[in-house]
Amino acid sequence: MRVVENFFYALFRLPVLGRGFALVANRLKSRVRQAMMRAFKDQIRPRNWSNAELRKFSSLYEGDVINVSGWRDEDQTGSYYRNYFTGARSYSVSNFTGERGLQGQTGEVELDLEGEIPANLKGNYQVVFNHTTLEHIYDIRKALANLCVLSCDTVILVTPFLQQVHSESGAYSDYWRPSPMALERMLKENGLEVLYQSSNDNAWYAVYVFTLASREPARWRNKIPFHKSAEDSGMKLFVK
Numbered sequence: 001m002r003v004v005e006n007f008f009y010a011l012f013r014l015p016v017l018g019r020g021f022a023l024v025a026n027r028l029k030s031r032v033r034q035a036m037m038r039a040f041k042d043q044i045r046p047r048n049w050s051n052a053e054l055r056k057f058s059s060l061y062e063g064d065v066i067n068v069s070g071w072r073d074e075d076q077t078g079s080y081y082r083n084y085f086t087g088a089r090s091y092s093v094s095n096f097t098g099e100r101g102l103q104g105q106t107g108e109v110e111l112d113l114e115g116e117i118p119a120n121l122k123g124n125y126q127v128v129f130n131h132t133t134l135e136h137i138y139d140i141r142k143a144l145a146n147l148c149v150l151s152c153d154t155v156i157l158v159t160p161f162l163q164q165v166h167s168e169s170g171a172y173s174d175y176w177r178p179s180p181m182a183l184e185r186m187l188k189e190n191g192l193e194v195l196y197q198s199s200n201d202n203a204w205y206a207v208y209v210f211t212l213a214s215r216e217p218a219r220w221r222n223k224i225p226f227h228k229s230a231e232d233s234g235m236k237l238f239v240k
Helices: 002-013 014-037 046-055 140-150 180-189
Strands: 064-067 090-095 126-131 151-162 193-199 208-214
Touching: 002 208, 046 064, 046 151, 140 151, 140 180, 151 180, 180 193, 180 208
Parallel strands: 064 090, 064 126, 126 151
Antiparallel strands: 151 208, 193 208
C-alpha cells in the first residue's frame, strides 16, 4: 500500500501530470458541488435552515419583538420575519445608516449597535432577533452587549461560522466568524444563558449557528427543553 501511495504521490508531483490531475479534480469538485446545491437547496440552504429553526420558537412569545438591523425584514423565501412571531404584542425593525440601512418605514427604529442604546429602549423588548449582522460590526462585543441591553428576556442570533468573506461598498464590511463557544460566553457575560444552539453542518453551503438565550432560563425550561451547548450539540465542525 505504501508503494502505491508513493507512486501516486510522485505522479502528482510531475509538472505536467500534476497540473492536469489537479485541473480535472477541481472541475469535478465544482460540478458535484453545484449539483448537490441544486438538489438539496430547500433542505440545506442556510437561510432556509435558519428560518426553520426560528419557527420552532417564534410562536412562543407574546411580548414586544424587534428585528435588529433587519433591513426590509424579508426572510428571503417570500415572507417576512414579523409573520413568524404570530403571538407578539408588537413587532419592530431597526436599521442604521448606509445603502442597506434605514428604509423610512412606519415605526422603524434607528439604532447604532456600536453606539449607546437610548434609555427608552433598554429592556424594552421580550425578544431581540438578529440575523447575520454581527459579523459585519467591528466592535462585535459592544454590538452583542447592546442586543442584550435591548432585551428583558430573550436574544435570538443567527451568525455565520463558515462563509466566504462578503462586503458591499457603502453598506457593510466583514470582520468576524464567532464560534458557538464565543457567543455563549459573551451572552453569559451580559446575563443571558444559552438554552438552544444548533448548526446546519453541511459540505455544500455556508454554515450558520442559531443561538437562543434568555435572562429567565427557568421560565422556558419546559417550552425549550433542548440545551445544545458547543460541547454537547454534535456540531462536529466546532468540537474535536
